[in-house]
Amino acid sequence: MRTLDLITQVLEIIAALAVAPLFVGWINQCRAWLQNRRAPSLWLPYRGIRKLFHKDAVIAERASGLFRIAPYIVFSAMVLAAAIIPSMGTALPFTTAADAIALVGLLATARVFQSLAAMDIGTAFGTLGARREMMVGFLAEPALLIVIFVASIISATTALPAITENLATQHLALYPSLAFSAIAFTLVLLAENARIPIDNPSTHLELTMIHEAMLLEYSARHLALMEWAAALKLFNYACIGFALFVPWGISTSEGTPLTLLASIPLLAGKLLIVGAGLALVETVSAKLRVFRAPEFLATAFLFAVLGLLVHLLLGA
Amino acid sequence: MPLRSYFARSRVQPGAPGMHSLSVQPGEWRVAAEDLAAAGARLVTLWAQRDGRTPPTIHAAFLVEHDGLLLNLELRDPDAPYPGLDDLFVAAARLQRAIADLSGLRSSDPDTRPWLRHVAWPSSYRPLIDPPRPPTDRPLQPETYEFVRVDGEGVHEIPVGPVHAGTIEPGHFRFSVVGEKVLRLEERLGYVHKGIERRFTELSILDGHRLAARVSGDSAVAYSWAYCQALEGMTSTKIPPRAAWLRALCLELERCANHLGDLGALGNDAGFAFGLAQFSRLKEKLLRATQKALGARYLMDAIVPGGTAIDLSGPDDLIQCVRGIAAETATLRTVYDEHEGVRDRFNGAGAVVPELAARLGLTGLAGRASGQAYDLRVDQPCEPYGEFSVEKAGSREGDVAARVSVRFDELKESCRLIEHILAVLPPGPYVAPISAPRDEMLGIGLVEGWRGPVLVALEAGPAGTIRRCHPHDPSWQNWPVLEHAIIGNIVPDFPLINKSFNLSYSGHDL
Numbered sequence: 174m175r176t177l178d179l180i181t182q183v184l185e186i187i188a189a190l191a192v193a194p195l196f197v198g199w200i201n202q203c204r205a206w207l208q209n210r211r212a213p214s215l216w217l218p219y220r221g222i223r224k225l226f227h228k229d230a231v232i233a234e235r236a237s238g239l240f241r242i243a244p245y246i247v248f249s250a251m252v253l254a255a256a257i258i259p260s261m262g263t264a265l266p267f268t269t270a271a272d273a274i275a276l277v278g279l280l281a282t283a284r285v286f287q288s289l290a291a292m293d294i295g296t297a298f299g300t301l302g303a304r305r306e307m308m309v310g311f312l313a314e315p316a317l318l319i320v321i322f323v324a325s326i327i328s329a330t331t332a333l334p335a336i337t338e339n340l341a342t343q344h345l346a347l348y349p350s351l352a353f354s355a356i357a358f359t360l361v362l363l364a365e366n367a368r369i370p371i372d373n374p375s376t377h378l379e380l381t382m383i384h385e386a387m388l389l390e391y392s393a394r395h396l397a398l399m400e401w402a403a404a405l406k407l408f409n410y411a412c413i414g415f416a417l418f419v420p421w422g423i424s425t426s427e428g429t430p431l432t433l434l435a436s437i438p439l440l441a442g443k444l445l446i447v448g449a450g451l452a453l454v455e456t457v458s459a460k461l462r463v464f465r466a467p468e469f470l471a472t473a474f475l476f477a478v479l480g481l482l483v484h485l486l487l488g489a
Numbered sequence: 490m491p492l493r494s495y496f497a498r499s500r501v502q503p504g505a506p507g508m509h510s511l512s513v514q515p516g517e518w519r520v521a522a523e524d525l526a527a528a529g530a531r532l533v534t535l536w537a538q539r540d541g542r543t544p545p546t547i548h549a550a551f552l553v554e555h556d557g558l559l560l561n562l563e564l565r566d567p568d569a570p571y572p573g574l575d576d577l578f579v580a581a582a583r584l585q586r587a588i589a590d591l592s593g594l595r596s597s598d599p600d601t602r603p604w605l606r607h608v609a610w611p612s613s614y615r616p617l618i619d620p621p622r623p624p625t626d627r628p629l630q631p632e633t634y635e636f637v638r639v640d641g642e643g644v645h646e647i648p649v650g651p652v653h654a655g656t657i658e659p660g661h662f663r664f665s666v667v668g669e670k671v672l673r674l675e676e677r678l679g680y681v682h683k684g685i686e687r688r689f690t691e692l693s694i695l696d697g698h699r700l701a702a703r704v705s706g707d708s709a710v711a712y713s714w715a716y717c718q719a720l721e722g723m724t725s726t727k728i729p730p731r732a733a734w735l736r737a738l739c740l741e742l743e744r745c746a747n748h749l750g751d752l753g754a755l756g757n758d759a760g761f762a763f764g765l766a767q768f769s770r771l772k773e774k775l776l777r778a779t780q781k782a783l784g785a786r787y788l789m790d791a792i793v794p795g796g797t798a799i800d801l802s803g804p805d806d807l808i809q810c811v812r813g814i815a816a817e818t819a820t821l822r823t824v825y826d827e828h829e830g831v832r833d834r835f836n837g838a839g840a841v842v843p844e845l846a847a848r849l850g851l852t853g854l855a856g857r858a859s860g861q862a863y864d865l866r867v868d869q870p871c872e873p874y875g876e877f878s879v880e881k882a883g884s885r886e887g888d889v890a891a892r893v894s895v896r897f898d899e900l901k902e903s904c905r906l907i908e909h910i911l912a913v914l915p916p917g918p919y920v921a922p923i924s925a926p927r928d929e930m931l932g933i934g935l936v937e938g939w940r941g942p943v944l945v946a947l948e949a950g951p952a953g954t955i956r957r958c959h960p961h962d963p964s965w966q967n968w969p970v971l972e973h974a975i976i977g978n979i980v981p982d983f984p985l986i987n988k989s990f991n992l993s994y995s996g997h998d999l
Contacts, residue, residue: 208766297647301980370830373760377655378984380647381758389654459830460760463669463981 203452243290302386504722705996711938732796796920839986853941
């Protein structure tokens, strides 16, 4: 293990923790601009988290230990996920422990704990949100897996850094299969991160919520961790997308400190563009009715399968 | 008995045009109500007068075609239940329960659950009659309120409110659902009861319009106009033409502002925040132009007995603003109509078919979206609406999309009316002198607010006091219909459907 690899690993985790709220702030800013509103500060998500950490936690009377411990589990799962997704460099010591399928499993673990915690307190809204979250999850996960399979077959490995490195170092070739997968992945990203058109992150209508409904009973540090984890999840998904579809500029296993340094502004640029794109999608669409969510995710699955078929039949 | 005979026996009621009043005997009360129901009359409101000076009386106001009829029933024995109208008119059920809570007069309806009374006062106390209750340290025993239970496999209840996740008024909604599908909704309101009717009796009759304007803030003009109409009817005051036109201007501005706000909120509830941003901008523009022309953003104290408190200053900016709003709204309407996601959310959601709307007495804007083509500005026009030939908006679909479309139509029509009023506003004084009416006189004010018909029943006391004042909001009629509109829809569509009605809590709970 090179020292540089260790530095890359540490840098990636710190960057994810630090930048994730900023990414959310950027999306909110773009959304505001697109709606002809004056935008809130980029630093608002940080202030929100800091404020929550300063408050005293209120916990529902009959909440079990699960309810208290879930924010830590969910947050840790997201940090761990950030550690194994190559966002700046592919030479990550942690990734030998987990491949892309394990990553999907890690995200699912966070989901399960979040849903269990939401049902733990026994309010109608927690259960409602958890139920909807599981529905979205079980429809989105297969699509996500197939997207990853396409990239895995191209690179003949399920290790995420190896896939990224393989795609990044090849001659620039257009893979139709990856184009289909990219569409599928975008739809999954929207659904999994509680964005419009599946969920509305800025709603105050408790009956329509999915992700927010599960957080209604959380306060103070628990809520801060949950919100930070949600920002990390969005950041992680964006980075999975970069690793699979636009891996260029990432520092590879032969990388030098210079390539690692060069990957930082590139990642920032990619995040800026994707954030603006997400805001645009969210501005032009309305929220779907809940029973339309399966159709939306079936479309994602269909695109993913199409990508797989295109690759198997055309080898491209 | 045909309705004509009731009208023949009635006398003209001071206040709103076309109102008649008829005192009926106990035996005749139900017969008359049945005849009215059979003839398609609509119940506006029920209220009780019980202050000990005269025998307790139940008043019921109905609208038939172009006329209104007030039935008055004197009760010989206040402790015996009077015959209820809840089987004939759906809205009567809750009005009767409210009468029982406030005045202690019980109807024959077997549903004796309180409606406005939570545990703020004991069931033996009658807030409208008894002397003010001294505050006690001893908290009242909590009472259980029985919701109707739905049984079956997989059925569960979702209690929502009275405290909500957003900053909105308090109301409790009990959903019985299977999965996401709503089988039944039961509302529980009354959380914002604040004793407005009692407060009226402590005011001078020439000051009451200020409280009336504050019954429901979004309908300040409608309520204050209805109050003044009742008062002016009793004193036979003829208000100057300019005052009448200015009042109509205020009412249409209020309608525009509310419709703009609702259209934005409806877009937002469908997850289309662009709509909220645009309509909020237009509403703000209108409010600023209103402030410039009439001195206030919301016209809370604009209407006073005898005329208006304010005159128009510089109509040009307001004309420009309203023209701009009409044009921009037309563009935004095509955005709403052509946006696939918004259309999908609006179409078919919370549908109330015209037959159901007629049976349940759906009124006002929501009624017009369900084929109930009634609009007081056309049917019983008060001064100056007779000169305007207002075009009634309407639809028969009865879903959220229909209520949106009626709002767009009415907005367009109101903009036209405002332009017309501003162009040919008659000159002259804008307020006439008025004196207090004589004791025990009753006046009825009836004005088409943006939500529907707003009624104010005003009874004068001795020496310029108010003996009884009963303001009625159209939300009383439409809250029970909302319970039907949601049946068969999915839970997450409720906020959108609820917003498409946008009913008042404060104006209902009083």
